Amino acid sequence: MDGIRIKQVAGKEDKxxxxxxxxxxxxxxxxxxxxxxxxxxxxxxxxxxxxxxVEEGTPMLRTMYVDSTCRQxxxxxxxxxxxxxxxxxxxxxxxxCLPYTHLENFYGxxxxxxxxxxxxxxxLIDRSKTYAQNGTxxxxxxxx
Numbered sequence: 001m002d003g004i005r006i007k008q009v010a011g012k013e014d015k016x017x018x019x020x021x022x023x024x025x026x027x028x029x030x031x032x033x034x035x036x037x038x039x040x041x042x043x044x045x046x047x048x049x050x051x052x053x054v055e056e057g058t059p060m061l062r063t064m065y066v067d068s069t070c071r072q073x074x075x076x077x078x079x080x081x082x083x084x085x086x087x088x089x090x091x092x093x094x095x096x097c098l099p100y101t102h103l104e105n106f107y108g109x110x111x112x113x114x115x116x117x118x119x120x121x122x123x124l125i126d127r128s129k130t131y132a133q134n135g136t137x138x139x140x141x142x143x144x
Contacts, residue, residue: 004040004047004075006082011035021046022065029063038082040066040075048075050083058121059087061097061107061143077109084110087143096121098128098138112141 009018011031018031018039029051031037040048050064061083066075087095099107104114117125120140128138 004042004078006078007039007041008082008086009037009039011037014039017046018049021049021067022063025065025067027063027065029065035062036086038079038086040079042070048079050079052083052086056121056123058124059092059095061095061112076106080107080110084143093144095143096124097141097143098124098131099141101137101139104139104141107141110143112143115140115142 010033011018012033014037015031015033018037019029022029022031031051032053035051035053038050038052039046046067047070048064048066051062053060053062064076064079066079086092095112097107097112099112117140119142124140128140131138
């Protein structure tokens with residue numbers, strides 16, 4: 001998709017626009033003030049977003065969404081590339097995510113790999129179990 005630009009946005013900078021985008025796309029995610037967002041814009045509209053946060057000392061990729069009208073057009077890949085570049089530049093290691101099972105290769109594009117349960121922080125195991133109770137099955141993935 002030509003004309004996409006990715007911008008890093010602190011949660012405190014544009015909390016309402018990010019939350020509006022998430023809500024419009026069916027996410028229950030919120031924009032916390034101390035989180036960092038990678039936001040994809042087409043013209044002046046948000047068409048994709050991914051959240052970087054640190055929870056219980058663990059760096060996390062969370063709440064990634066691409067507008068339904070822009071899927072399968074490379075927006076998610078642009079977001080992942082910007083996210084990975086930020087991690088590399090800042091030497092951030094051992095970043096976790098809990099993607100849906102069908103997204104293993106997508107997150108693998110930036111070197112997230114499935115890890116066994118014994119390498120996963122307990123709070124993420126608990127979160128995954130909660131998701132599973134609601135019918136959502138996730139993978140444990142880490143970018144070392």
